[in-house]
Amino acid sequence: MELGLVGLGKMGGNMRERIRRAGHTVIGYDRNPDLADVQSLEELVGRLKGPRVVWVMVPAGAATQATIDELSELLEPGDIVVDGGNSRWTDDEKHAVQLGIKDIGFVDCGVSGGVWGLENGYALMYGGTEENVAKVQPVFDALKPEGEFGSVHAGKVGAGHFAKMVHNGIEYAMMQAFAEGWELLEKADSVTDVREIFRSWQEGTVIRSWLLDLAVNALDEDEHLEQLRGWAADSGEGRWTVEAAIDNAVPLPAITASLFARFSSRQDDSPQMKMIAALRNQFGGHAVEAKK
Numbered sequence: 166m167e168l169g170l171v172g173l174g175k176m177g178g179n180m181r182e183r184i185r186r187a188g189h190t191v192i193g194y195d196r197n198p199d200l201a202d203v204q205s206l207e208e209l210v211g212r213l214k215g216p217r218v219v220w221v222m223v224p225a226g227a228a229t230q231a232t233i234d235e236l237s238e239l240l241e242p243g244d245i246v247v248d249g250g251n252s253r254w255t256d257d258e259k260h261a262v263q264l265g266i267k268d269i270g271f272v273d274c275g276v277s278g279g280v281w282g283l284e285n286g287y288a289l290m291y292g293g294t295e296e297n298v299a300k301v302q303p304v305f306d307a308l309k310p311e312g313e314f315g316s317v318h319a320g321k322v323g324a325g326h327f328a329k330m331v332h333n334g335i336e337y338a339m340m341q342a343f344a345e346g347w348e349l350l351e352k353a354d355s356v357t358d359v360r361e362i363f364r365s366w367q368e369g370t371v372i373r374s375w376l377l378d379l380a381v382n383a384l385d386e387d388e389h390l391e392q393l394r395g396w397a398a399d400s401g402e403g404r405w406t407v408e409a410a411i412d413n414a415v416p417l418p419a420i421t422a423s424l425f426a427r428f429s430s431r432q433d434d435s436p437q438m439k440m441i442a443a444l445r446n447q448f449g450g451h452a453v454e455a456k457k
Contacts, residue, residue: 247274285310
């Protein structure tokens with residue numbers, strides 16, 4: 166089948182290649198002309214035969230909204246837009262209504278796989294009507310990993326990105342657990358080879374996983390992570406997961422703590438810890454350190 170693909174960065178560019186390897190035609194557009202097959206969204210739409218499927222892989226928020234706005238003016242009834250970026254599920258609902266007014270279908274798709282997806286395939290979680298999903302299914306089949314699993318019709322519009330959001334929340338908590346265990350092992354005087362401990366866990370343990378494999382890769386490159394600064398960003402999805410938990414009265418202590426740990430990483434001199442130190446000094450006479 167034919168597919169229009171908007172956004173050819175690290176994820177989008179590799180997705181274009183994987184879909185082409187499966188025998189499909191992909192016409193790609195990116196603001197960087199060196200990456201693009203066409204020079205505008207208008208040209209992209211003009212090159213596709215109807216009914217068209219256009220897959221959007223641009224940053225969530227304003228960039229996605231602008232792309233949806235432009236496509237809504239260019240596409241025709243019966244065409245379909247797939248948002249494969251990291252949009253919030255509530256935006257999906259708005260986009261489905263916006264496009265639906267013009268009889269343009271909408272499918273949201275959470276995509277996981279990162280830079281490894283080209284060779285290993287992408288885990289896909291998508292939401293939309295059975296009819297619209299069926300029209301995109303050949304592309305889903307091309308992108309997913311080989312085998313039975315790795316692709317799911319999660320439910321109605323918004324369900325795909327909601328599932329991907331929860332996936333990323335779980336990922337936050339798993340990474341935090343590995344990070345805390347690594348730091349504790351590094352601090353223990355009796356432990357002499359933290360890297361090999363992590364490596365030993367790759368077989369026969371209940372925590373063996375791809376994340377553990379990646380941790381070992383990182384330690385092989387920099388055994389004590391001395392070349393890295395202890396600073397980590399957070400994607401919108403971690404925050405949205407916690408917000409959704411509040412909205413649904415679902416306790417998420419591990420995921421929430423892992424999100425707040427990211428915030429802590431950005432404070433070289435934590436204001437909160439200043440107050441903690443001051444209070445400990447006030448009530449217990451505990452020592453405080455002067456700011457250098």
